[in-house]
Structures are given as structure tokens and as C-alpha cells.
Amino acid sequence: MNLVGEAYGFRVSESLSDWPGELPAMETRHGIVIGDARGLAELADDAVELVVTSPPYPMVEMWDEVFGDLDNDVRTALDSGDGERAFELMHAQLDAVWAELSRVLVDGGIACINIGDATRSVGGSFRVYQNHARIIEAFEHHGFVPLPEILWRKPTNSGTKFMGSGMVPPNAYVTLEHEYILVFRNGSESREFEPGADHRYEAAYFWEERNQWFSDLWTEVRGEQQTLENGELRERSAAFPFEIPYRLINMYSVYGDTVLDPFWGTGTTSLAALVAGRNSLGYELEPSFVDVFRDRIGSVTDLSKSVGRQRLSAHRAFVKQRRDSGDRFEYESEPYGFPVMTTQEESLQLYAVRDVVEGAADGGWWQERVNAGAADKRHWYRATHGPIDE
């Protein structure tokens, strides 16, 4: 068995000796800067290994005010009916964030950007504003290499969605029912790891999860994990479904890594990082969202246990199904004893959150990543995790 906490350079808390299972606990850190992500001024070079985010969507009306506050010319362009200029000015605000990502992300680190296109009439003319294409251009400009992207299908209220489009050709428009997860690598080379690096192999996913997660079409991401109960708040904060950052974090980072969300919102990315046992950092303009996050992490222990147990039970169901159809397995999970498809899954180990403490930024982990600044603009959390062993 590996001493997980020690392997990743984390302090192993003695108070956790009552945590069931053979492995000692590991710790993760989570920090939020209340401030403007344009420039990411507080972050050190190479501070993070993964970026997962969903920015405000240019030309979607609910974000006009945010973009107007970032640059008043946006309002002038919209008022004068110049949609193309408003679109470009809004993207210029996002560009200021994208421009710094290659500095704060390690070489070979992955950036995943969830974005939807917008349809809108401005100055009497209807068109689609292709946010995804404009963001791909910006990332390429900053030295990122595009990787195959994912489309996820949003839940729709069928029936009413075509209202107004009529039944006669040719002037109706199709409805946008998907969003993009754009995936980029920072530079031309992938990250390198020591051969057999424990923290990489323990962070493995199951073969059948790989087949689902690495498909370019996600159709059921809403699933059961509703982590923002209040529908109105979910709408106002535009939180993405928990399943999106949770999958991306498992797909593109290992234990010990830090995930950055520069458009943090109510912290779905940090919540997913907690559940997946990774560190996280976030930037957010709206200070009240930290209170929402505080409420959300009240149930993170239960959430992480249920997510972990669901993954294990889905794997057991997969094993049964294969065996029932006469297939055999050659490999066995070390911690769980059940069969797995490949040798790469043998050390896969899931963790649940034991405890989250809000407090001061203690020690070198922060200093290596975040420069000093106004303490009231920062929120720090330290979490302990224990292995899920059933």
C-alpha cells in the first residue's frame, strides 16, 4: 500500500486515525480569490496543472451587464445595434484571462472551456454568434494546441422550444441544444510522469468509464447529481452540472494536482475537485457566491461518498454483466479485490471527503502558488480525504 499523503507531500493528519481503511488520509487545499481574473495577477507561474471553466457567454443577454461593467463600450455597441462589435468587445474581456493561462498552467497542462454559442437579434437582424470558434482562435493565438472537443446536450423543454418558428419554410432557425467543452493542451508536449508514478495510477478511471467519458458526445450529463437545490440560484449563477467538471478533472488530472477555475461562480469546479481529491483555485467577481459555496460544501462528505460508491457499484454491475455473457477478466483491483479490464486499473483508489476546514492560508502550498494580497479577498479551505474501501 502506498502512503498517499506522504507520496504527494501532504501532511498526514493524526486525528484521522479513526478513518476506516488501511490507507492514511490525504489533504487537499482550495482557495478562492474574490477579484478580477483578467491578468490572474495573484497566481504564480506554473501554479496549476488543469483549468476547467465556463466563462460568461458573450451575446447571451443574462451576461450583458457583467460585460458592460468590464467595458462600458459593450453597452454602447449594443445600444447602437452593432452586434458584431459587441461580440468582439465581450471576447476581448475573456481574451485578457486566456492570455495568462499559458503562464499559470504547467507545460502540457490541459484547459477545458465549457461554452455555448448565442443566437440573438441585434439591430433587427438575427444571427448566431459562434463563441466556440472565437475562443479556439484566441487559444491558438496564445500557444495552446486544440485537442478533440466534446459536445454535451443540454436538457430542453421540448414542445415550447420551437414556438414562433412556424410550420412554413424557409425562414425558421434550428434551436441550439448543445454546448461545447473545448479542450486545449498548453504547448506541443504532453506532461511527463515517472514510470509507474503511484499518484497517476491511483487516479485511474475504469475501462468502461473511459469508453463513456472519452466519447465526443455527452448526452446525459445532468444525471442524478443536483448539487444546487435552488433552481433560481442555479439560473442566476449559471452553474454547470457537477458531472461536467467531475468527469473533466478525472480525465485530465492526477492526485496532487491543482485545478483552476478563473470564472468560479458558485464553485462547482472546486466542489468537483473536492470530490475527486484534487486541489483547486478560483477567481470570482461576485463576493456573495462564496456563501453559496460554503453551503454547498456542507454536504460534500455525503456527496463524495455517494459519487464514489456509485462508481464502484456501476463497476460491479459492469463486471456482472460481462460475466453473465461469458466474458472473463484477467486483472484484479488491489484495493477492492474485484476484477478489472486492464492492468492500468489495478491500483485505482477512490477517496471521500472526511472533513473541510475553512481557515487561514497556512504554509508553503499557498506561497508557491498565490502571491500575498488583501486577506479579506481570499477564502481558504483545507480538506482531508479518506479512502473509500467498500
Ligand SMILES: C[S@@+](CC[C@H](N)C(=O)[O-])C[C@H]1O[C@@H](n2cnc3c(N)ncnc32)[C@H](O)[C@@H]1O
Ligand atoms: C458562467 S458563470 C460560471 C459558473 C460556474 N461554472 C458554476 O458552476 O457556478 C461565470 C462567472 O464568471 C464571473 N466572472 C465574469 N467575469 C469575471 C472576471 N473578469 N473575473 C472573475 N470572475 C468573473 C461571473 O461573476 C460568473 O459568476
